[in-house]
Amino acid sequence: MSDKKVRVRFAPSPTGGLHLGGVRTVLFNYLFAKKNGGDFVLRIEDTDQSRYVEGAEEYILDCLKWCGITPDESPVVGGPYAPYRQSERKALYREYAERLVREGHAYYAFDTPEELDQNRKEIPNFQYGQVYRDGLRNSLSLSEHEVEKLLDAHTPHVIRIKMPADERVSFDDLIRGHVSFETNLVDDKVLLKADGMPTYHLAVVVDDYLMKITHAFRGEEWLPSAPVHLLLWDYLGWKAEMPKWAHLPLILKPDGHGKLSKRDGARLGFPVYAMNWFDAKTGELTPGFRELGFLPEAFLNLLATLGWNDGTDQEIFSLDELIEKFSLDRVSKAGAKFDFEKAKWFNAEWIKKSEVGSLKSEVKRVLEDKGIVIADDAYLLQVIDKVKDRCVLLPDFYQQSSYFFEQPKEYDVNSVKPKWTDAKTDFFNAFINLVNTTATFEPAELETAFKSLAEEKGIKAGELMLPFRIMLVGGKFGPHVFDIAVLLGKAETIARIEKALEVFNS
Numbered sequence: 001m002s003d004k005k006v007r008v009r010f011a012p013s014p015t016g017g018l019h020l021g022g023v024r025t026v027l028f029n030y031l032f033a034k035k036n037g038g039d040f041v042l043r044i045e046d047t048d049q050s051r052y053v054e055g056a057e058e059y060i061l062d063c064l065k066w067c068g069i070t071p072d073e074s075p076v077v078g079g080p081y082a083p084y085r086q087s088e089r090k091a092l093y094r095e096y097a098e099r100l101v102r103e104g105h106a107y108y109a110f111d112t113p114e115e116l117d118q119n120r121k122e123i124p125n126f127q128y129g130q131v132y133r134d135g136l137r138n139s140l141s142l143s144e145h146e147v148e149k150l151l152d153a154h155t156p157h158v159i160r161i162k163m164p165a166d167e168r169v170s171f172d173d174l175i176r177g178h179v180s181f182e183t184n185l186v187d188d189k190v191l192l193k194a195d196g197m198p199t200y201h202l203a204v205v206v207d208d209y210l211m212k213i214t215h216a217f218r219g220e221e222w223l224p225s226a227p228v229h230l231l232l233w234d235y236l237g238w239k240a241e242m243p244k245w246a247h248l249p250l251i252l253k254p255d256g257h258g259k260l261s262k263r264d265g266a267r268l269g270f271p272v273y274a275m276n277w278f279d280a281k282t283g284e285l286t287p288g289f290r291e292l293g294f295l296p297e298a299f300l301n302l303l304a305t306l307g308w309n310d311g312t313d314q315e316i317f318s319l320d321e322l323i324e325k326f327s328l329d330r331v332s333k334a335g336a337k338f339d340f341e342k343a344k345w346f347n348a349e350w351i352k353k354s355e356v357g358s359l360k361s362e363v364k365r366v367l368e369d370k371g372i373v374i375a376d377d378a379y380l381l382q383v384i385d386k387v388k389d390r391c392v393l394l395p396d397f398y399q400q401s402s403y404f405f406e407q408p409k410e411y412d413v414n415s416v417k418p419k420w421t422d423a424k425t426d427f428f429n430a431f432i433n434l435v436n437t438t439a440t441f442e443p444a445e446l447e448t449a450f451k452s453l454a455e456e457k458g459i460k461a462g463e464l465m466l467p468f469r470i471m472l473v474g475g476k477f478g479p480h481v482f483d484i485a486v487l488l489g490k491a492e493t494i495a496r497i498e499k500a501l502e503v504f505n506s
């Protein structure tokens with residue numbers, strides 16, 4: 001690698017919610033930058049005003065924040081190459097487009113949208129390019145004088161690249177190796193639009209150059225644009241400065257057939273976006289991983305493994321570990337199948353692995369949203385510690401822990417009643433006395449006392465454990481029952497036994 005400081009960019013267009021593939025692009029850019037002591041730039045590519053969606057930029061910023069990825073330069077924090085929003089850089093692109101026209105690599109095209117539509121209707125597979133450009137209204141087909149007249153009259157026009165005939169352009173992709181394209185197959189893409197805005201093709205090249213980007217990671221779907229970009233780098237005289245490109249493999253549908261789309265998520269019942277995205281125009285809400293209850297650490301971890309591994313069996317990586325271990329030669333060329341069950345496994349592992357303190361605010365929100373009042377944070381932390389190994393998604397904390405905060409609303413009586421006897425009622429009444437009189441209240445001791453009392457009463461302890469659990473929890477789940485009792489406290493344990501005895505005996 002050269003001694004130039006590594007600079008990468010994530011360059012989203014604010015056109016809607018962020019697909020998980022977009023976040024993986026963020027992640028790989030970020031990992032590469034941080035691994036190499038470089039800068040991570042966020043640039044908003046909002047030159048297509050017709051596709052601009054209100055709120056999409058804030059959404060992208062929120063996603064990065066949620067993931068804990070902080071850009072070194074962005075429209076929010078600024079930086080030495082500001083502005084970082086392409087619409088605010090509008091004035092600077094024309095100069096480059098005009099230079100390309102002057103030097104014979106681009107031309108003015110005056111065709112109206114209606115004329116172009118007509119051509120598309122009449123000519124199958126019409127492309128504005130080598131085959132048809134001479135018959136259309138542009139500065140290659142019209143006389144110099146006519147062109148001048150049209151320009152003087154401010155006739156709306158675009159600037160198009162003049163794709164050369166019969167050439168092959170190629171580059172070495174950091175993931176895919178040598179890639180080459182035939183120029184004959186590519187149309188004369190618009191570089192500058194009639195409203196003076198650049199298109200993506202011109203803006204991405206000019207900005208990657210001006211912002212001194214050294215490496216550009218983007219999704220494989222951008223590969224077909226590469227020949228246009230390569231030629232622009234060349235024509236503008238910047239080829240030596242061209243970033244190294246890495247086109248990331250697609251994230252595929254679970255069956256491996258084609259790219260995972262927003263619609264697949266809806267069809268198969270899992271999120272495809274990072275966070276909930278509400279489209280104000282259509283009123284449609286697209287669900288996100290965050291709101292479903294994924295931890296950002298788990299989300300990043302699962303994205304990292306879609307197309308990358310460290311060469312060992314390790315699957316759980318923190319962001320710091322990813323920075324340390326990430327290497328491009330372990331990114332695969334082949335698309336990576338998305339598996340939602342595996343995604344949930346990552347989340348469960350991360351919940352298990354997380355410190356209780358770091359889960360506190362999220363769990364508190366989950367419980368409070370369900371109307372549970374949390375008066376004692378220290379108690380909440382103990383509860384989280386007891387149940388976190390049983391939760392896959394954050395909302396599971398409600399089902400797994402609500403009984404620590406309120407008495408069960410219902411009891412799984414069917415699991416108790418058929419085998420319920422007066423002797424068992426008698427046992428639990430005696431157990432209440434025992435709890436009342438015991439000086440200490442501690443799980444192992446309580447268990448021993450419970451078992452000796454069972455023996456004394458001639459009932460198998462095993463037959464009493466389940467009823468005891470259902471008395472405290474309402475159902476057949478939860479951590480060790482004596483841990484639950486101790487955490488609930490003496491008074492509450494007694495109150496629950498008494499209440500449940502009434503239910504079981506009614």
Ligand code: GLU
Nearest residue numbers: 011012013045204218222
């Ligand atoms: N603006 C493009 C996008 O929306 C950026 C592609 C690139 O990184 O070159 O993804």
